[in-house]
Amino acid sequence: MSPFTTIHRSFVEQAERRPDKALFELPDGRGVTYRKTAETVQRIAARLVADGVAPGDRVAAQVHKSPEAIALYLATLQVGGVFLPLNTAYTGNETGYFLGDAQPRVLVCAPERETEHTRRAQEGLVIETLGVSGDGSLLDDDARRTETYEASADDPAAILYTSGTTGRSKGAVLTHGNLAANCRALLDSWRFTADDRLIHALPIFHIHGLFVAANMALTAGASLHYLPKFDADAIVDLLPRATVLMGVPTFYTRLLKHPGLTAETCAGMRLFVSGSAPLLAGDHESFATRTGHAILERYGMTETGMNTTNPYEGGPRKPGTVGKPLPGTEIRVVDAESGEPLPDGEVGSIEVRGPNVFTGYWRLPEKTAAEFRADGFFVTGDLGRIDEDGYLCLVGRGKDLVITGGYNVYPKEIEELLDAHPEVVESAVIGVPHPDFGETVVAVVVPTPGAQPAAEELREFVAGDLARFKHPRAVRVVEALPRNVMGKVQKAELRKRYESLFTPPASPADT
The missing domain is CATH 3.40.50.12780 (ANL, N-terminal domain)
Structure with missing residues (x-):
């Protein structure tokens, strides 16, 4: 500026x-x-x-x-x-x-x-x-x-x-x-x-x-x-007098269940924005059918503010994408190890540079240095690809961060509390798809020999030390956590195992 x-x-x-x-x-x-x-x-x-x-x-x-x-x-x-x-x-x-x-x-x-x-x-x-x-x-x-x-x-x-x-x-x-x-x-x-x-x-x-x-x-x-x-009734009542709504995917999931959401109530609106978590493509399409408005998705994070946006005009708002870089911001997709830019279409690490990017982590100079490339690009930890129209598509996170209803949840914090339970040997906390919150928290625990802790007991055990949005929505007790040859817990395998806990698996006709 x-x-x-x-x-x-x-x-x-x-x-x-x-x-x-x-x-x-x-x-x-x-x-x-x-x-x-x-x-x-x-x-x-x-x-x-x-x-x-x-x-x-x-x-x-x-x-x-x-x-x-x-x-x-x-x-x-x-x-x-x-x-x-x-x-x-x-x-x-x-x-x-x-x-x-x-x-x-x-x-x-x-x-x-x-x-x-x-x-x-x-x-x-x-x-x-x-x-x-x-x-x-x-x-x-x-x-x-x-x-x-x-x-x-x-x-x-x-x-x-x-x-x-x-x-x-x-x-x-x-x-x-x-x-x-x-x-x-x-x-x-x-x-x-x-x-x-x-x-x-x-x-x-x-x-x-x-x-x-x-x-x-x-x-x-x-x-x-x-x-x-968020109050669906209040928002639907306000739509005829408003011009813009900014929300998280949960907002739109719930608004779609409201009978008052119609093209008529949205006639004076000019923009619906969604962010903080991925919006389901089905919700994007259903919203457009109901209201005549294509939700505008964008991509941002705490360290950078907003990085990209689908176009307000001059191009389609594509479901499943977060658009192109904002003015003054640069985005690239690179090989995570070498830092070399990848061809469009290939999945890699998303990096960003621009006046929106933060100066560093509070009193953590070494951590700050580790998150920046020599040329000033910030390593977001997110994975993505650039599609044929130059739009950024997010395909996952390199980190194990869970984003539920737009809120960040740090798994290690919950795992440490669960591991303190006398009947738990170890735990792994993951995010799985949820139709209302985008993702929700699931805890997978290994019990002590001979023990069989109840899910509700474990939920109550951690509840007093955690904000409500961090509470595990489901707990699964297993004999052992999957590990690689180096002994690292394979959370990707756990996410795949439990991905249909709250959303039904796709039928063959949908794939």
Whole structure:
């Protein structure tokens, strides 16, 4: 982007241009204007500075979705802080790891969880609270801060934690330049403007809900139909008054079951976007038949924001593909070992380079260096191929990450908990196809000699330490896990063995 303009500065410009326009339109009929949001941002900014936040300090947020939660994000950027959003479903133990690793100056949590952090407050972490109705300590004061930290494109703006297959979760450091460049590319590619009315039913603690949907609205001067969570009835009711819906495949699977989803209700819509997990080709086709709209699939990840998109215009939106690189972004498919580019049609490792790509993992210089090629391409760990039209097709992940309903699940974390059960020798956690969530979590366990632990007992054993979306949906007890000659568990074999647990196998006529 040239000249460089931060997300916060772009929002301020929109608030000055259209102060009385509704930024948030809430389910109860209330609207929150750009002016009101800008005032809330300034109040929170003043509070953060009073709490000791200086440029570069982390501000962690584990709060429920609200207009004030977006204001907290913008206020953090205003004062030069680094925003650290945390999933509200994380347990105290899970949250503790992120706080220990990122070492934020301030943690903003829901009022009902404040007591969980008493010890941390005594150790110097400033605890603020923020409720869904703007309640909580964060907005206790009326002081406002108008000064803005003049961030450079290289200054860190956010840390989002991502899962791999070894070690603990890693913090991907995204800069102001990363966020701004990716947002601008999406605005241009999807023709997103102040005239748009976006249905926002995504969480705001990850890339899709915050850095795609929210950033685009904030910087374009658009309005958000702001829902606390996915609600098929509410979305169908909003479709005649909206122009864009951004969702995960689960959204579309469930909308297709709603009788109110028709071409008539979607007549004013111009764009349906799906991402965070693969969309079933059957759902793509069924949606087009029902509504007359072809869902636009794109490809992104925590470390890079969005990388590719099916075309808004000028070409087909092809089911099973994620399109071509966004402006300014380069994609290549290479041999994983040599790094040599592969011919179109061959499956290899997907690598990406561009202004959207993060600067590295938080305090992990060696891990960062290992994930980048010498020429600056980031090794995504995903596998794919380029088809005859130049579209990228994802064919799998080189890592064992499970993506269920758009959420990342790190198998090792669940395996360690299962292995601690007295009747379990070892376990392997995999993702298998699921008609609603894209993938779901399945645990395969080897019992101690003579033991036969019940599936429900094992599920309950790990439930207290895991967010609900990480809970195994099925548990299978086996005599031994399949291994190769080197002793490594063959998870690909397990995935094949259990691939039809939740989806029926294809009939000969379908193959």
